[in-house]
Amino acid sequence: MKKIELHDYEIIFDDTLSSLNDFLSNHKYSKVFVLVDENTNLHCLPLLQNILSDVAIIETKSGEENKNIAWCEMIWQQLITGNADRKALCINLGGGVIGDMGGFAASCYKRGIDFINIPTTLLSQVDSSIGGKLGVDFQYGKNLIGLFRNPKAVFISPVFLKTLPKRQLINGWAEIFKHALIKNKDQWNKYKDIDILKDDVSDIVYESLLIKKAVVEEDPFEKGLRKILNFGHTVGHAIEAYSLENDKQHLLHGEAIAIGMICEAYLSVKKCGLKGEELNEIKTLILNYFPKHDISNYDENKLLEIISADKKNDRDVVNASLLSSIGNCGYDIPISREEILESLVFYKNV
Numbered sequence: 001m002k003k004i005e006l007h008d009y010e011i012i013f014d015d016t017l018s019s020l021n022d023f024l025s026n027h028k029y030s031k032v033f034v035l036v037d038e039n040t041n042l043h044c045l046p047l048l049q050n051i052l053s054d055v056a057i058i059e060t061k062s063g064e065e066n067k068n069i070a071w072c073e074m075i076w077q078q079l080i081t082g083n084a085d086r087k088a089l090c091i092n093l094g095g096g097v098i099g100d101m102g103g104f105a106a107s108c109y110k111r112g113i114d115f116i117n118i119p120t121t122l123l124s125q126v127d128s129s130i131g132g133k134l135g136v137d138f139q140y141g142k143n144l145i146g147l148f149r150n151p152k153a154v155f156i157s158p159v160f161l162k163t164l165p166k167r168q169l170i171n172g173w174a175e176i177f178k179h180a181l182i183k184n185k186d187q188w189n190k191y192k193d194i195d196i197l198k199d200d201v202s203d204i205v206y207e208s209l210l211i212k213k214a215v216v217e218e219d220p221f222e223k224g225l226r227k228i229l230n231f232g233h234t235v236g237h238a239i240e241a242y243s244l245e246n247d248k249q250h251l252l253h254g255e256a257i258a259i260g261m262i263c264e265a266y267l268s269v270k271k272c273g274l275k276g277e278e279l280n281e282i283k284t285l286i287l288n289y290f291p292k293h294d295i296s297n298y299d300e301n302k303l304l305e306i307i308s309a310d311k312k313n314d315r316d317v318v319n320a321s322l323l324s325s326i327g328n329c330g331y332d333i334p335i336s337r338e339e340i341l342e343s344l345v346f347y348k349n350v
């Protein structure tokens, strides 16, 4: 059983999840609540039935559009109805939506109760379940209302990925690509040669998390270095927020970030000296798994407005995290509206 140790919690890689049993017996929680959505209730909760007896289930509705304050109110209501005191535990069993929202709801309830994450999507296993960023969406602002707080533990098992739809599996690869692009060229090179749908991802999840761990431990509150994890997210978050409001079938987080990474790799050439061949490499591999999405009818002024309102900016300057080469990323690089528009044109013409 592998572990990654962070300052105040562990990520436990445990196929059978028997270590969750030990965790629960070692911590004498007054009551255990398990937060699920309808999919993780159906597919994931039964896999834990031997371990999770005598727990209260709180079911939310899946989807980014439900990562909001209204659903938090429902969670708080159920915690109150279930008599949750400050020694209660919330287990977030699900993808990034459950993790971000459940962690946020738990952290606000009675000024904070413990929570643990059992991520059940590839994206949440490689990214959102660690690092302590919690929150919900508000108006056009992705994760606009939220806070930093770490889980008590994270349990990762490949068993959950078996029921994950293919689109969701590919979605998670956006963040795996991002981790390699910002910090590890060898990993990036390896990903060029594998079939991401066929190969076993357990080792990849582990190595990708090592990158995130190193970054978030050096800068837990995003004062500096941690901003490199936002590569692809300046443009990507705006595309995601816009798509959520306007597309009939909206883009998933990773799909929007894939577009953002291509745009920001273009900006990296202009602003940070990324080589043209590397831009090509990035574009080719990403498009291989995230085919070009038609953004020709997206309102560019609205996209710029969303980007300007992003919580990552200082005052009026839009700052991005850009690559100087594959494996090396800088941050706080100011980009102009014109440059952002140019990068969108680049994507439209790939």
Ligand SMILES: NC(=O)c1ccc[n+]([C@@H]2O[C@H](COP(=O)([O-])OP(=O)(O)OC[C@H]3O[C@@H](n4cnc5c(N)ncnc54)[C@H](O)[C@@H]3O)[C@@H](O)[C@H]2O)c1
Binding pocket: 037, 038, 039, 040, 043, 044, 062, 063, 064, 067, 094, 095, 096, 097, 098, 100, 120, 121, 122, 123, 124, 127, 128, 129, 130, 131, 132, 133, 134, 143, 160, 161, 162, 163, 164, 165, 168, 171, 253, 254
């Ligand atoms: N906090 C962070 O640092 C961070 C980092 C990256 C992304 N995020 C957030 O994560 C969210 C995206 O997370 P996600 O991609 O996991 O999406 P998600 O939580 O919406 O899950 C995707 C879908 O898969 C279903 N599902 C989950 N596990 C399943 C399983 N094992 N079998 C079958 N279906 C399953 C869910 O019900 C949902 O319909 C976004 O809100 C994004 O902002 C947060």
Ligand SMILES: [Zn+2]
Binding pocket: 175, 233, 253, 257
């Ligand atoms: Zn992301």
